[in-house]
Amino acid sequence: MTHQQESKVVVRRADRPGDFGWMVMANGETYAEQFGWDTEYEALVARIVADFATSRDPAREAGWVAEVDGQRAGCVILVATTDPDVARLRILLVTPEARGCGLGTRLVQECLDFARAAGYRHVTLWTNDILTSARRIYEAAGFTLIDEERHHSFGSDLVGQNWVLDLGSWGCPGPQSR
Template identity: 70%
Template sequence: MPQQDQKHIVVRRADRPGDLGWVVMAHGEAYDRQFGWNTDFEALVARIVADYGTGHDPAREAAWIAEVDGRRVGCVFLVAGDQPKVAKLRILLVTPEGRGLRLGTRLVEECLTFAREVGYEQVTLWTNDVLTAARKIYQSFGFTLADEERHHSFGHDLVGQNWTLDLRTTAVNSDS
Protein backbone atom coordinates (compact mmCIF):
# COMPACT_ATOMS: atom_id res chain seq x y z
CA MET A 1 0.00 0.00 0.00
CA PRO A 2 1.47 3.41 -0.97
CA GLN A 3 2.54 5.77 1.78
CA GLN A 4 0.33 8.75 2.51
CA ASP A 5 3.11 11.26 1.80
CA GLN A 6 4.06 9.80 -1.60
CA LYS A 7 3.47 12.34 -4.37
CA HIS A 8 2.45 11.63 -7.96
CA ILE A 9 4.98 13.50 -10.12
CA VAL A 10 4.66 13.94 -13.88
CA VAL A 11 6.82 15.87 -16.35
CA ARG A 12 4.93 16.28 -19.62
CA ARG A 13 4.81 18.45 -22.69
CA ALA A 14 3.15 21.85 -22.24
CA ASP A 15 0.38 21.18 -24.72
CA ARG A 16 -2.85 21.44 -22.71
CA PRO A 17 -5.20 24.41 -22.53
CA GLY A 18 -4.15 26.65 -19.67
CA ASP A 19 -0.48 25.58 -19.69
CA LEU A 20 0.85 28.69 -21.39
CA GLY A 21 -1.23 31.07 -19.29
CA TRP A 22 -0.12 29.27 -16.15
CA VAL A 23 3.54 29.75 -17.11
CA VAL A 24 3.07 33.52 -17.31
CA MET A 25 1.02 33.77 -14.12
CA ALA A 26 3.31 31.48 -12.11
CA HIS A 27 6.41 33.44 -13.10
CA GLY A 28 4.79 36.76 -12.22
CA GLU A 29 3.61 35.55 -8.83
CA ALA A 30 6.74 33.57 -7.87
CA TYR A 31 9.24 36.28 -8.81
CA ASP A 32 7.20 38.96 -7.07
CA ARG A 33 7.01 36.89 -3.86
CA GLN A 34 10.63 35.79 -3.86
CA PHE A 35 12.46 38.79 -5.33
CA GLY A 36 9.96 41.67 -5.46
CA TRP A 37 10.24 41.87 -9.25
CA ASN A 38 7.62 44.04 -10.94
CA THR A 39 5.31 43.28 -13.86
CA ASP A 40 8.06 44.05 -16.40
CA PHE A 41 9.31 40.53 -15.72
CA GLU A 42 5.87 39.02 -16.21
CA ALA A 43 5.61 40.94 -19.51
CA LEU A 44 8.96 39.48 -20.65
CA VAL A 45 7.74 35.97 -19.85
CA ALA A 46 4.44 36.70 -21.63
CA ARG A 47 6.36 37.70 -24.79
CA ILE A 48 8.46 34.52 -24.68
CA VAL A 49 5.35 32.38 -24.15
CA ALA A 50 3.35 34.22 -26.85
CA ASP A 51 6.16 33.78 -29.38
CA TYR A 52 6.32 30.09 -28.55
CA GLY A 53 2.55 29.64 -28.61
CA THR A 54 2.03 31.34 -31.95
CA GLY A 55 5.04 30.21 -33.92
CA HIS A 56 7.14 27.41 -32.50
CA ASP A 57 8.49 24.64 -34.69
CA PRO A 58 7.47 21.38 -32.94
CA ALA A 59 10.30 19.51 -34.65
CA ARG A 60 12.91 21.79 -33.01
CA GLU A 61 11.22 23.49 -30.05
CA ALA A 62 9.32 22.20 -27.04
CA ALA A 63 8.08 23.11 -23.57
CA TRP A 64 7.42 21.00 -20.50
CA ILE A 65 5.25 21.24 -17.42
CA ALA A 66 5.97 19.50 -14.12
CA GLU A 67 2.96 18.43 -12.06
CA VAL A 68 2.65 17.18 -8.51
CA ASP A 69 -0.62 15.43 -7.69
CA GLY A 70 -2.20 16.91 -10.83
CA ARG A 71 -1.18 20.54 -10.11
CA ARG A 72 1.27 22.47 -12.25
CA VAL A 73 4.40 23.36 -10.28
CA GLY A 74 7.12 23.86 -12.88
CA CYS A 75 8.03 24.55 -16.47
CA VAL A 76 10.84 25.02 -18.96
CA PHE A 77 11.03 25.90 -22.66
CA LEU A 78 13.60 25.05 -25.35
CA VAL A 79 13.49 27.29 -28.41
CA ALA A 80 15.68 27.80 -31.46
CA GLY A 81 18.51 30.26 -31.03
CA ASP A 82 19.88 32.79 -33.47
CA GLN A 83 22.14 30.22 -35.14
CA PRO A 84 20.96 26.93 -36.70
CA LYS A 85 22.65 24.50 -34.26
CA VAL A 86 22.06 26.62 -31.13
CA ALA A 87 19.01 26.36 -28.85
CA LYS A 88 17.95 28.54 -25.93
CA LEU A 89 16.74 27.18 -22.61
CA ARG A 90 14.08 29.61 -21.41
CA ILE A 91 11.92 30.35 -18.36
CA LEU A 92 12.79 27.47 -16.04
CA LEU A 93 10.59 27.70 -12.95
CA VAL A 94 9.68 25.45 -10.06
CA THR A 95 7.13 27.03 -7.73
CA PRO A 96 7.58 26.80 -3.94
CA GLU A 97 5.03 23.94 -3.88
CA GLY A 98 7.23 21.85 -6.18
CA ARG A 99 10.64 22.55 -4.70
CA GLY A 100 12.73 19.87 -3.08
CA LEU A 101 11.55 17.18 -5.51
CA ARG A 102 14.38 17.61 -8.07
CA LEU A 103 11.89 18.90 -10.62
CA GLY A 104 14.22 21.65 -11.85
CA THR A 105 16.80 18.99 -12.66
CA ARG A 106 14.21 16.80 -14.38
CA LEU A 107 12.94 19.72 -16.47
CA VAL A 108 16.44 20.71 -17.61
CA GLU A 109 17.21 17.07 -18.37
CA GLU A 110 14.11 16.86 -20.61
CA CYS A 111 15.28 20.00 -22.43
CA LEU A 112 18.79 18.74 -23.02
CA THR A 113 17.68 15.28 -24.09
CA PHE A 114 15.31 16.84 -26.62
CA ALA A 115 18.02 19.27 -27.80
CA ARG A 116 20.39 16.37 -28.49
CA GLU A 117 17.68 14.30 -30.21
CA VAL A 118 16.84 17.09 -32.67
CA GLY A 119 20.45 17.88 -33.48
CA TYR A 120 21.39 21.00 -31.54
CA GLU A 121 25.10 21.33 -30.78
CA GLN A 122 24.85 24.05 -28.16
CA VAL A 123 22.32 25.34 -25.63
CA THR A 124 22.52 28.86 -24.23
CA LEU A 125 20.55 30.58 -21.51
CA TRP A 126 20.25 33.98 -19.88
CA THR A 127 19.61 34.28 -16.17
CA ASN A 128 20.35 36.58 -13.25
CA ASP A 129 22.89 35.86 -10.54
CA VAL A 130 20.28 36.01 -7.77
CA LEU A 131 18.74 32.77 -9.11
CA THR A 132 21.20 30.58 -7.25
CA ALA A 133 19.18 27.33 -7.24
CA ALA A 134 18.75 27.46 -11.02
CA ARG A 135 22.43 28.26 -11.49
CA LYS A 136 23.41 25.16 -9.49
CA ILE A 137 21.21 23.04 -11.76
CA TYR A 138 22.76 24.55 -14.89
CA GLN A 139 26.27 24.00 -13.56
CA SER A 140 25.47 20.37 -12.69
CA PHE A 141 24.74 19.74 -16.39
CA GLY A 142 27.99 21.38 -17.49
CA PHE A 143 26.81 24.88 -18.43
CA THR A 144 29.62 27.42 -18.15
CA LEU A 145 29.36 31.15 -17.57
CA ALA A 146 30.10 32.98 -20.83
CA ASP A 147 29.69 36.54 -19.59
CA GLU A 148 27.76 38.75 -17.19
CA GLU A 149 26.61 42.34 -17.12
CA ARG A 150 24.96 44.63 -14.60
CA HIS A 151 21.52 45.92 -15.57
CA HIS A 152 18.46 47.54 -14.04
CA SER A 153 15.36 45.48 -14.80
CA PHE A 154 12.15 44.38 -13.13
CA GLY A 155 12.54 47.20 -10.61
CA HIS A 156 15.99 46.09 -9.34
CA ASP A 157 19.71 46.33 -9.98
CA LEU A 158 20.71 42.87 -11.20
CA VAL A 159 23.60 41.00 -12.77
CA GLY A 160 22.52 39.21 -15.94
CA GLN A 161 24.45 36.12 -16.95
CA ASN A 162 24.79 34.21 -20.21
CA TRP A 163 25.56 30.50 -19.84
CA THR A 164 26.53 28.01 -22.56
CA LEU A 165 26.54 24.23 -22.86
CA ASP A 166 28.33 22.44 -25.69
CA LEU A 167 26.26 19.30 -26.32
CA ARG A 168 29.04 17.73 -28.41
CA THR A 169 31.35 17.44 -25.38
CA THR A 170 28.98 16.80 -22.47
CA ALA A 171 26.81 13.86 -21.57
CA VAL A 172 23.38 14.02 -19.95
CA ASN A 173 23.86 14.35 -16.20
CA SER A 174 21.43 12.11 -14.37
CA ASP A 175 23.18 12.08 -11.01
CA SER A 176 22.93 15.78 -10.13
Template identity: 65%
Template sequence: MPEAAQQRQVVLRRADLPGDLGWIVMAHGELYDRQFGWNTEFEALVAGIVAGYAARRSPTPEAAWIAEVDGERAGCVMLAAGDRPDVAKLRVLLVTPAARGLGLGSRLVEEALAFARTAGYRRVTLWTTDNLVSARRIYQHFGFTLAEEEPRRGFGHDLVGQTWTLDIGEGDGPEH
Protein backbone atom coordinates (compact mmCIF):
# COMPACT_ATOMS: atom_id res chain seq x y z
CA MET A 1 0.00 0.00 0.00
CA PRO A 2 1.42 3.46 -0.85
CA GLU A 3 2.73 5.40 2.12
CA ALA A 4 0.15 8.15 1.58
CA ALA A 5 -2.65 5.60 2.03
CA GLN A 6 -1.21 4.50 5.37
CA GLN A 7 -1.43 8.07 6.69
CA ARG A 8 -5.04 8.61 5.62
CA GLN A 9 -8.15 6.79 6.77
CA VAL A 10 -9.62 4.93 3.78
CA VAL A 11 -13.00 3.17 4.07
CA LEU A 12 -14.98 1.27 1.44
CA ARG A 13 -18.66 0.94 2.21
CA ARG A 14 -21.94 0.28 0.47
CA ALA A 15 -23.50 3.35 -1.14
CA ASP A 16 -26.57 3.26 1.08
CA LEU A 17 -26.47 6.55 2.96
CA PRO A 18 -28.60 9.54 2.03
CA GLY A 19 -26.76 11.60 -0.58
CA ASP A 20 -24.52 8.77 -1.84
CA LEU A 21 -26.34 8.25 -5.13
CA GLY A 22 -26.67 11.98 -5.74
CA TRP A 23 -22.95 12.39 -5.02
CA ILE A 24 -22.13 9.77 -7.67
CA VAL A 25 -24.03 11.79 -10.29
CA MET A 26 -22.66 15.17 -9.15
CA ALA A 27 -19.06 13.98 -8.90
CA HIS A 28 -19.16 12.50 -12.40
CA GLY A 29 -20.72 15.63 -13.89
CA GLU A 30 -18.28 18.04 -12.26
CA LEU A 31 -15.13 15.96 -12.63
CA TYR A 32 -15.63 14.96 -16.25
CA ASP A 33 -16.43 18.56 -17.17
CA ARG A 34 -13.24 19.82 -15.50
CA GLN A 35 -11.02 17.03 -16.74
CA PHE A 36 -12.33 16.39 -20.25
CA GLY A 37 -14.76 19.21 -21.04
CA TRP A 38 -17.65 16.76 -21.28
CA ASN A 39 -21.09 18.35 -21.32
CA THR A 40 -24.21 17.55 -19.30
CA GLU A 41 -25.07 14.72 -21.70
CA PHE A 42 -22.56 12.64 -19.69
CA GLU A 43 -24.06 13.66 -16.35
CA ALA A 44 -27.49 12.67 -17.72
CA LEU A 45 -26.12 9.25 -18.70
CA VAL A 46 -24.76 8.71 -15.18
CA ALA A 47 -28.01 9.98 -13.66
CA GLY A 48 -29.93 7.40 -15.70
CA ILE A 49 -27.63 4.58 -14.56
CA VAL A 50 -27.92 5.62 -10.92
CA ALA A 51 -31.70 6.16 -11.13
CA GLY A 52 -32.17 2.72 -12.66
CA TYR A 53 -30.13 1.17 -9.87
CA ALA A 54 -32.08 3.06 -7.21
CA ALA A 55 -35.46 2.18 -8.71
CA ARG A 56 -34.84 -1.53 -9.32
CA ARG A 57 -34.02 -2.81 -5.86
CA SER A 58 -35.07 -6.15 -7.33
CA PRO A 59 -34.01 -9.65 -6.31
CA THR A 60 -31.20 -9.43 -8.88
CA PRO A 61 -27.96 -8.89 -6.99
CA GLU A 62 -26.69 -5.40 -7.56
CA ALA A 63 -24.61 -3.14 -5.35
CA ALA A 64 -22.79 0.18 -5.26
CA TRP A 65 -19.88 1.29 -3.12
CA ILE A 66 -18.43 4.56 -1.92
CA ALA A 67 -14.79 5.02 -1.01
CA GLU A 68 -14.19 7.56 1.74
CA VAL A 69 -10.88 9.20 2.56
CA ASP A 70 -10.71 10.87 5.94
CA GLY A 71 -14.50 10.81 6.17
CA GLU A 72 -15.15 12.41 2.76
CA ARG A 73 -16.54 10.68 -0.33
CA ALA A 74 -13.67 10.16 -2.74
CA GLY A 75 -14.69 7.39 -5.12
CA CYS A 76 -17.43 5.05 -6.26
CA VAL A 77 -18.32 2.03 -8.35
CA MET A 78 -21.47 0.06 -9.09
CA LEU A 79 -22.19 -3.50 -10.16
CA ALA A 80 -25.49 -3.74 -12.03
CA ALA A 81 -27.33 -6.61 -13.64
CA GLY A 82 -26.64 -7.01 -17.33
CA ASP A 83 -28.91 -8.01 -20.17
CA ARG A 84 -28.50 -11.72 -19.34
CA PRO A 85 -28.86 -13.33 -15.89
CA ASP A 86 -25.22 -14.49 -15.85
CA VAL A 87 -23.75 -11.12 -16.89
CA ALA A 88 -23.15 -8.06 -14.71
CA LYS A 89 -22.03 -4.58 -15.68
CA LEU A 90 -19.33 -2.62 -13.89
CA ARG A 91 -20.51 1.00 -13.87
CA VAL A 92 -19.59 4.52 -12.74
CA LEU A 93 -16.04 3.94 -11.48
CA LEU A 94 -14.63 7.25 -10.28
CA VAL A 95 -11.86 8.43 -7.96
CA THR A 96 -11.57 12.13 -7.18
CA PRO A 97 -8.27 13.83 -8.07
CA ALA A 98 -7.43 14.46 -4.39
CA ALA A 99 -7.70 10.73 -3.64
CA ARG A 100 -5.77 9.39 -6.62
CA GLY A 101 -2.65 7.39 -5.90
CA LEU A 102 -4.20 5.66 -2.87
CA GLY A 103 -5.25 2.54 -4.78
CA LEU A 104 -8.95 3.34 -4.44
CA GLY A 105 -9.83 2.51 -8.05
CA SER A 106 -8.36 -0.97 -7.73
CA ARG A 107 -9.96 -1.52 -4.34
CA LEU A 108 -13.37 -0.50 -5.66
CA VAL A 109 -13.13 -2.78 -8.71
CA GLU A 110 -11.86 -5.64 -6.53
CA GLU A 111 -14.87 -5.23 -4.22
CA ALA A 112 -17.31 -5.18 -7.14
CA LEU A 113 -15.75 -8.29 -8.73
CA ALA A 114 -15.81 -10.16 -5.41
CA PHE A 115 -19.51 -9.32 -5.13
CA ALA A 116 -20.09 -10.48 -8.73
CA ARG A 117 -18.45 -13.84 -8.01
CA THR A 118 -20.43 -14.34 -4.80
CA ALA A 119 -23.65 -13.44 -6.64
CA GLY A 120 -22.93 -16.12 -9.25
CA TYR A 121 -22.30 -13.97 -12.29
CA ARG A 122 -20.15 -15.62 -14.97
CA ARG A 123 -19.09 -12.48 -16.82
CA VAL A 124 -18.66 -8.79 -16.09
CA THR A 125 -18.74 -6.22 -18.86
CA LEU A 126 -18.11 -2.50 -18.88
CA TRP A 127 -18.30 0.38 -21.30
CA THR A 128 -15.77 3.20 -21.28
CA THR A 129 -13.97 5.53 -23.65
CA ASP A 130 -10.39 5.16 -24.82
CA ASN A 131 -9.23 8.43 -23.23
CA LEU A 132 -9.79 7.10 -19.69
CA VAL A 133 -6.28 5.64 -19.49
CA SER A 134 -6.02 5.17 -15.71
CA ALA A 135 -9.32 3.31 -15.55
CA ARG A 136 -8.28 1.12 -18.46
CA ARG A 137 -5.08 0.15 -16.60
CA ILE A 138 -7.20 -0.95 -13.63
CA TYR A 139 -9.49 -3.01 -15.86
CA GLN A 140 -6.53 -4.67 -17.58
CA HIS A 141 -4.93 -5.43 -14.20
CA PHE A 142 -8.01 -7.49 -13.27
CA GLY A 143 -7.98 -9.32 -16.61
CA PHE A 144 -10.63 -7.46 -18.57
CA THR A 145 -10.06 -7.69 -22.32
CA LEU A 146 -11.19 -5.32 -25.04
CA ALA A 147 -14.14 -6.89 -26.85
CA GLU A 148 -15.27 -4.03 -29.07
CA GLU A 149 -14.54 -0.42 -29.89
CA GLU A 150 -16.38 2.07 -32.01
CA PRO A 151 -15.94 5.77 -32.81
CA ARG A 152 -18.88 7.84 -31.62
CA ARG A 153 -19.91 11.39 -30.95
CA GLY A 154 -20.81 11.90 -27.31
CA PHE A 155 -20.63 14.30 -24.43
CA GLY A 156 -19.69 17.11 -26.86
CA HIS A 157 -16.64 15.28 -28.31
CA ASP A 158 -15.54 12.69 -30.82
CA LEU A 159 -14.68 9.62 -28.75
CA VAL A 160 -13.90 5.95 -29.13
CA GLY A 161 -16.31 3.87 -27.07
CA GLN A 162 -14.97 0.57 -25.77
CA THR A 163 -16.62 -2.53 -24.36
CA TRP A 164 -14.46 -4.68 -22.06
CA THR A 165 -15.29 -8.13 -20.69
CA LEU A 166 -14.05 -10.43 -17.94
CA ASP A 167 -15.07 -14.07 -17.50
CA ILE A 168 -15.22 -14.74 -13.75
CA GLY A 169 -16.80 -18.13 -13.24
CA GLU A 170 -18.84 -21.06 -14.30
CA GLY A 171 -21.94 -20.43 -12.18
CA ASP A 172 -25.52 -20.38 -13.40
CA GLY A 173 -26.04 -16.67 -12.86
CA PRO A 174 -27.29 -14.79 -9.81
CA GLU A 175 -29.68 -16.37 -7.40
CA HIS A 176 -33.22 -15.02 -7.76
Protein backbone atom coordinates (compact mmCIF):
# COMPACT_ATOMS: atom_id res chain seq x y z
CA MET A 1 0.00 0.00 0.00
CA THR A 2 1.19 3.49 -0.78
CA HIS A 3 1.07 6.80 1.06
CA GLN A 4 -2.31 8.30 1.85
CA GLN A 5 -1.99 11.08 -0.78
CA GLU A 6 -1.54 8.51 -3.54
CA SER A 7 -4.06 5.96 -2.26
CA LYS A 8 -7.79 5.69 -2.68
CA VAL A 9 -9.23 5.19 0.82
CA VAL A 10 -12.85 4.08 1.28
CA VAL A 11 -14.80 3.18 4.41
CA ARG A 12 -17.87 1.13 3.50
CA ARG A 13 -20.41 -1.15 5.13
CA ALA A 14 -19.27 -4.72 5.69
CA ASP A 15 -21.76 -6.29 3.32
CA ARG A 16 -19.75 -8.10 0.66
CA PRO A 17 -18.93 -11.80 0.48
CA GLY A 18 -15.58 -12.36 2.16
CA ASP A 19 -15.84 -9.37 4.53
CA PHE A 20 -16.65 -11.44 7.62
CA GLY A 21 -14.05 -14.10 6.89
CA TRP A 22 -11.46 -11.38 6.29
CA MET A 23 -12.29 -9.78 9.67
CA VAL A 24 -11.55 -13.06 11.45
CA MET A 25 -8.41 -13.86 9.45
CA ALA A 26 -6.95 -10.35 9.64
CA ASN A 27 -7.50 -10.11 13.40
CA GLY A 28 -6.00 -13.56 13.99
CA GLU A 29 -2.95 -13.03 11.78
CA THR A 30 -2.26 -9.43 12.82
CA TYR A 31 -2.35 -10.03 16.56
CA ALA A 32 -0.41 -13.28 16.31
CA GLU A 33 2.33 -11.50 14.39
CA GLN A 34 2.34 -8.35 16.47
CA PHE A 35 1.82 -9.71 20.00
CA GLY A 36 2.19 -13.48 19.76
CA TRP A 37 -1.47 -14.10 20.53
CA ASP A 38 -2.64 -17.64 19.93
CA THR A 39 -5.73 -18.98 18.17
CA GLU A 40 -7.86 -18.35 21.28
CA TYR A 41 -8.10 -14.72 20.09
CA GLU A 42 -9.03 -15.71 16.55
CA ALA A 43 -11.73 -18.01 17.98
CA LEU A 44 -13.14 -15.11 20.03
CA VAL A 45 -13.25 -12.89 16.93
CA ALA A 46 -14.88 -15.72 14.96
CA ARG A 47 -17.66 -15.99 17.58
CA ILE A 48 -18.20 -12.21 17.61
CA VAL A 49 -18.33 -12.03 13.82
CA ALA A 50 -20.53 -15.13 13.47
CA ASP A 51 -23.04 -13.78 15.99
CA PHE A 52 -23.07 -10.45 14.18
CA ALA A 53 -23.38 -12.03 10.72
CA THR A 54 -26.24 -14.34 11.64
CA SER A 55 -28.38 -12.33 14.04
CA ARG A 56 -27.70 -8.61 13.67
CA ASP A 57 -30.50 -6.09 13.76
CA PRO A 58 -29.70 -3.76 10.83
CA ALA A 59 -31.45 -0.85 12.56
CA ARG A 60 -29.25 -1.19 15.66
CA GLU A 61 -26.05 -2.96 14.53
CA ALA A 62 -23.60 -2.44 11.68
CA GLY A 63 -20.08 -3.21 10.53
CA TRP A 64 -17.58 -1.40 8.34
CA VAL A 65 -14.55 -2.27 6.25
CA ALA A 66 -11.84 0.21 5.30
CA GLU A 67 -10.17 -0.30 1.95
CA VAL A 68 -6.97 1.17 0.59
CA ASP A 69 -6.67 0.93 -3.19
CA GLY A 70 -9.43 -1.68 -3.25
CA GLN A 71 -7.81 -3.94 -0.64
CA ARG A 72 -9.36 -4.53 2.77
CA ALA A 73 -7.24 -2.76 5.39
CA GLY A 74 -9.43 -2.34 8.48
CA CYS A 75 -12.70 -3.21 10.16
CA VAL A 76 -14.99 -2.57 13.08
CA ILE A 77 -18.50 -3.59 14.16
CA LEU A 78 -21.06 -2.03 16.47
CA VAL A 79 -23.40 -4.41 18.30
CA ALA A 80 -26.34 -4.05 20.63
CA THR A 81 -26.13 -5.07 24.28
CA THR A 82 -28.87 -6.22 26.63
CA ASP A 83 -29.35 -2.54 27.59
CA PRO A 84 -31.23 -0.76 24.76
CA ASP A 85 -29.32 2.47 25.50
CA VAL A 86 -25.86 0.87 25.19
CA ALA A 87 -23.98 -0.36 22.12
CA ARG A 88 -20.58 -2.09 22.07
CA LEU A 89 -17.76 -1.34 19.66
CA ARG A 90 -15.98 -4.57 18.67
CA ILE A 91 -12.93 -5.82 16.74
CA LEU A 92 -11.43 -2.52 15.60
CA LEU A 93 -8.45 -3.40 13.42
CA VAL A 94 -6.24 -1.61 10.93
CA THR A 95 -3.66 -3.77 9.21
CA PRO A 96 -0.03 -2.80 9.92
CA GLU A 97 0.66 -1.69 6.34
CA ALA A 98 -2.34 0.68 6.38
CA ARG A 99 -1.65 2.34 9.72
CA GLY A 100 -0.98 6.04 9.86
CA CYS A 101 -3.70 6.96 7.31
CA GLY A 102 -6.39 7.72 9.91
CA LEU A 103 -8.40 4.60 9.12
CA GLY A 104 -8.92 3.65 12.76
CA THR A 105 -10.32 7.08 13.55
CA ARG A 106 -12.60 6.94 10.51
CA LEU A 107 -13.89 3.48 11.47
CA VAL A 108 -14.61 4.56 15.05
CA GLN A 109 -16.35 7.69 13.75
CA GLU A 110 -18.61 5.54 11.57
CA CYS A 111 -19.57 3.53 14.66
CA LEU A 112 -20.31 6.60 16.72
CA ASP A 113 -22.31 8.30 13.96
CA PHE A 114 -24.34 5.11 13.53
CA ALA A 115 -24.81 4.73 17.31
CA ARG A 116 -26.17 8.26 17.60
CA ALA A 117 -28.53 7.76 14.64
CA ALA A 118 -29.74 4.46 16.14
CA GLY A 119 -30.60 6.21 19.42
CA TYR A 120 -27.94 4.78 21.69
CA ARG A 121 -26.91 6.89 24.69
CA HIS A 122 -23.62 5.11 25.44
CA VAL A 123 -21.01 3.06 23.61
CA THR A 124 -18.74 0.67 25.49
CA LEU A 125 -15.70 -1.32 24.46
CA TRP A 126 -13.18 -3.74 25.89
CA THR A 127 -9.54 -3.65 24.86
CA ASN A 128 -6.10 -4.44 26.23
CA ASP A 129 -3.61 -1.87 27.43
CA ILE A 130 -0.92 -2.97 24.95
CA LEU A 131 -3.10 -1.80 22.04
CA THR A 132 -1.81 1.77 22.43
CA SER A 133 -2.82 3.11 19.01
CA ALA A 134 -6.41 1.96 19.47
CA ARG A 135 -6.49 3.43 22.95
CA ARG A 136 -5.36 6.81 21.58
CA ILE A 137 -8.21 6.70 19.06
CA TYR A 138 -10.73 5.91 21.80
CA GLU A 139 -9.42 8.70 24.03
CA ALA A 140 -9.55 11.22 21.16
CA ALA A 141 -13.16 10.20 20.49
CA GLY A 142 -14.06 10.95 24.11
CA PHE A 143 -14.12 7.46 25.63
CA THR A 144 -13.29 7.21 29.33
CA LEU A 145 -11.43 4.30 30.93
CA ILE A 146 -13.70 2.91 33.66
CA ASP A 147 -11.75 -0.11 34.90
CA GLU A 148 -8.82 -2.45 34.28
CA GLU A 149 -8.14 -6.05 35.21
CA ARG A 150 -5.18 -8.34 34.68
CA HIS A 151 -5.98 -11.56 32.83
CA HIS A 152 -4.28 -14.39 30.98
CA SER A 153 -5.81 -14.76 27.53
CA PHE A 154 -4.68 -15.52 24.00
CA GLY A 155 -1.51 -17.10 25.42
CA SER A 156 -0.39 -13.84 27.08
CA ASP A 157 -0.55 -11.97 30.36
CA LEU A 158 -2.60 -8.86 29.62
CA VAL A 159 -4.41 -5.95 31.23
CA GLY A 160 -7.97 -5.72 29.96
CA GLN A 161 -9.68 -2.36 29.94
CA ASN A 162 -13.31 -1.30 29.80
CA TRP A 163 -14.08 2.06 28.22
CA VAL A 164 -17.34 4.01 27.88
CA LEU A 165 -18.50 6.99 25.87
CA ASP A 166 -21.52 9.06 26.82
CA LEU A 167 -22.88 10.08 23.42
CA GLY A 168 -24.72 13.00 24.94
CA SER A 169 -21.52 14.65 26.18
CA TRP A 170 -19.45 14.37 23.00
CA GLY A 171 -20.55 17.09 20.64
CA CYS A 172 -17.79 17.17 18.02
CA PRO A 173 -18.93 15.66 14.73
CA GLY A 174 -15.40 14.52 13.88
CA PRO A 175 -14.06 13.66 10.45
CA GLN A 176 -16.45 12.33 7.88
CA SER A 177 -15.59 9.27 5.83
CA ARG A 178 -17.68 10.11 2.83
